[in-house]
Amino acid sequence: MRTDVDSLLREIAVRLRPRMDELVDALVTSMREEVPSVWAHDDLTYLARLAAQQHVDTVLANLERGFDISGIRAPQAAIDFARRLAEHGGQITGLLRAYRIAHRTALGMVREEAAHLITDPELRDTVTMALVEGSFDYIDLTSQQAVAAFQHARDHRLQRRLMVVNEASRRIGTSLDIALTARELAEMGTEHLADCVTVDLLDAVLREEGPAPAQESLELRRIAQHSVLEGCPETLLPPGSTHSLTRGSGPADALATGRPLRHRITPADAPAWLADSEAHRPYSDDFGVHSMLLIPLWARGSPLGIAQFFRHRDAAPFDDDDLFLAQEIASRAAVYIDNARMYTQERATALTLQRSLLPNSVPRHGAVETAVRYRPSGARAGVGGDWYDVIPLSGARMALVIGDVVGRGLYASATMGRLRTAVRTLADIDLMPDELLTHLDDVVIRMQHEEGQGLDEISATCLYAVYDPVARNCSLASAGHALPAVAPTTPDGPPTYPRPVHFADAPIGPPLGLGGLPFETAQFELPEGSLLALFTDGLIESPGRDLDRGLTTLRDVLAGAGSSLEDTCDRLLDSLLPSRPADDVALLLARTRALGSDHVSTLELTCDPSMVSRARAHATAQLAAWNLDDLAFGTELVVSELVTNAIRYGREPISLRMILQSTLTCEVADASGTSPHLRRARTYDEGGRGLFLVAQTAENWGTRYTRDGKVIWAEQLLPNAT
Structure with a gap:
């Protein structure tokens, strides 16, 4: 029986050999219809037809030899086709589908030829089974070899592309240029x-x-x-x-x-x-x-x-x-x-916004002489949120502020502007440094909640210092910010060089935005002519320099600082910053001045109503000593109302202080924490007009609270002030 099957298979091959082109055309037509992606490339079209010819020739030759497929090799054109398909980015499913389509078409044509040749149904079924088994074995072996060639070519192609792409990722885009x-x-x-x-x-x-x-x-x-x-x-x-x-x-x-x-x-x-x-x-x-x-x-x-x-x-x-x-x-x-x-x-845009939000010029004030610098980052991270400010306060005092918003770009600049505005608003109500930072911390937390940010999305550091030229002391508090460098002068003597330089001894609180943690105010004396350097961390920190080295360089430059603060600023930047700093830098230098006894007059008072007339007389006499008789009427009115309020509503000790600087300031301090309010008096009211008169007479007025009570102050412009 097996001899008859082999003989019939050879006969089928012999009968099909003259029809080889017809077989190839049928295979190509079926693949073209069902696997169209193969025909998108000329080289694949050529190889597909050549592979079909070689497959048909190999199968017919094998049928002629008894259909023994052991050790069969896929035709070279089929291997080349698989490789080229992979190189063109084709899918392995397309390759396998092409084999299935070709197998189905070729098997159908061979079975049809067998049906014409064999009349015995049993023998025809036996030959058909031999054809099906042998063709599946042939397809399995040749498709495995083609798939191996496809995978090898695909891996080589992907490896080459990956190497080039990886190199491109490393070499392209090394800078934002x-x-x-x-x-x-x-x-x-x-x-x-x-x-x-x-x-x-x-x-x-x-x-x-x-x-x-x-x-x-x-x-x-x-x-x-x-x-x-x-x-x-x-x-x-x-x-x-x-x-x-x-x-x-x-x-x-x-x-x-x-x-x-x-x-x-x-x-x-x-x-x-x-x-x-x-x-x-x-x-x-x-x-x-x-x-x-x-x-x-x-x-x-x-x-x-x-x-x-x-x-x-x-x-x-x-x-x-x-x-x-x-x-x-x-x-x-x-x-x-x-x-x-x-x-x-x-x-x-961020740099323009940053510069527009920073003060164009620091105010000229008798309490301190200042010089400032801002340098944007030269790194790819972009402009940051560093800022500085100099804010005049009541009582001839001056607030010095330095801060740094975490982050880069427009958002950091805009956040910086919001915080700077908040600091100025809080400074207007004359809070102690630790109280001001506590309120500023609340502002940052509120910003986090309003914008749906996490606690680490909006964060900043800030140092708030207040210098009093009358008491010649400095009060400061830090919210996660580096403490200022201090170069004090020798009391009652000329400055010595090099100056002794140290960093302020004060506790550093947590950065803004954490909430619930306390800040602490530290206070220390500053002789006249002392130098304060407030800075952001970009000045002393850089990727290629140790922090201690940066601090040492900062001290060395300040130790040799001369009379020009502008020159000192330039020397600090030249010594500490590279041409393209990795972080923004804000720098604020302040040299302290003092108000002597000839510019300050103080009178201690009791809660006796007769003290009002004594306070007026004291004020009039002091104005005469300062050659400010033109301010006598307004000053007497201001002093009378402020002292009257203190006696009526406050507690001892009560004092009147007059300060002559760029303005004339009258301050009345008492030990009560109650706050006066400006209100509108009715026609027949006996009181309620005092603070209204003060507000009309003075250029500015307000209340600040101290650890021991409060101070109500009023400022008047000097006659020759412009």
């Missing part, structure tokens, strides 16, 4: 894909006008170019020059659609736009460019420009794998270019 990123893309392209690469960006994008306008021609600027030939002689356009793309040309279409294009360039067949382009004609005419890739640079849904890859030395034209690889590295470069563009724009 548009020109450098474009140059890195061009250099990467010439090393792995092309003989010459150019990178052009839309002029409108570089001018930050957004996407290209709809017009007949697009203006591009040559940003970078690179070639295997020295000097990049293939192009007539130098970097920085502009040229136009006509609508409908290849580069314009690629740029508009975001789809890459591949062109073969021959003398007989060159795109019309290439022949008409002054920017591209030298490529083909002078250097024999034969293949071109046009890769649009798109990022975040918008066109930025186009990268062009050319080959003239490498004889092989660009294939699909080259196209995919060029598109992958170009798309990465486009994101980096867009990041650089947005960084430049955001940095400029």
Whole structure:
């Protein structure tokens, strides 16, 4: 029986051999209909037909020998087809489906031939079973070999692409510089894909006008170019020059659609736009460019420009794998270019906002002489939230503020502005430094809740110091901020050099935004002429320098500081900062001044109503001593009302203090914590007009609270003040 089966199988093969082309056509037709992706590439089309021919020939030859498939090898064309399919990015499911379709079609034709040849039903079934079993075994063996070739080629392709892409990730986008990123893309392209690469960006994008306008021609600027030939002689356009793309040309279409294009360039067949382009004609005419890739640079849904890859030395034209690889590295470069563009724009906006929120000039005040500096970060992180402020307070005092918002960019700058405004508002009510930071901490926590941020999303540090030129002392509290450097002078003597410099001895509280943790005010004396240096951590910390070294340099510069605070600021920045600092820097220098006894007059009072007239007489006499008789009427009114309120509603000890500086300040202190209120008195009311009269007479007035009570103060402008 087996002899009859083998004989019939040989007979079937002999009868089918003349119809081999018919068999191949049937196989190709069925695969073309059901696996259309194979026919998208010319080389795959050729290999698919050749593989079908070799498969049919191998099967027929095997039938003629007895259908023994042990040790069978897949035809070379089938192996080549599997490899090329992998190199074109095809799927293994397509390869296996092609085998199934071919098997079904070929088996059907062989069974049909067997049915015509064999009349005995039992023998026909036996031959059919032998054909089915043998064909499945053949398909299993050959498809396994093809799949192995496919996987090997795919792994090699993916490994090559991965290596190039990894290298591109490492080499492209090393800085937030548009020109450098474009140059890195061009250099990467010439090393792995092309003989010459150019990178052009839309002029409108570089001018930050957004996407290209709809017009007949697009203006591009040559940003970078690179070639295997020295000097990049293939192009007539130098970097920085502009040229136009006509609508409908290849580069314009690629740029508009975001789809890459591949062109073969021959003398007989060159795109019309290439022949008409002054920017591209030298490529083909002078250097024999034969293949071109046009890769649009798109990022975040918008066109930025186009990268062009050319080959003239490498004889092989660009294939699909080259196209995919060029598109992958170009798309990465486009994101980096867009990041650089947005960084430049955001940095400029944030820096403008930052500078607009910082004080344009520090107020001139008798209490301190000040000098300030702000330096934005030169790092990719962008502008931060460092700030400083100098706030005049009542009683000739001055508040010195330095702070740092965690984060970078517009958000940090805007947050800085909000905190600076909050500090100024809290300073107006004359809170102690620790109380002010407690309220500022509440402000930050409220901002966190309003914006739905976590406790670590909005955070800041702040140092608030108050210098009193009358008492010659400084009170400060810190919310996570570095303490100031202090260079005191020798009391009652000229300054010595080098100055002794130390950092203020005070507790550092938690950063703002944590909530529930206390702050503490420290107080220390400062002789006249002492130097205070308030700074943010960017001044003393840097990636390449130890913190202790930064602090030492800061002390050394302050120790040798001369009379000019501006020069000292410049020396500090020159000594401590690199050309591109890694963090923002805010610096505030203050030299203390003192108000002597000839500018301050104090009178102790009791709760006796007769003290009101005594206070008026004291004020009048002091004004005469200061040659300010023109202020006598208003000052007597202010002193009378403030002392009357203290006697009526306050507690002893009560005192009157008059301070002459840029303004005339009258202060009445008592031991009560009750706060006076300005109210409107009715026509027949006997009281309620005192503070209203004070408010009308004085330029400014207010209340500040101390550990022992309160102080009500009123300021008047001097007669010659402008």
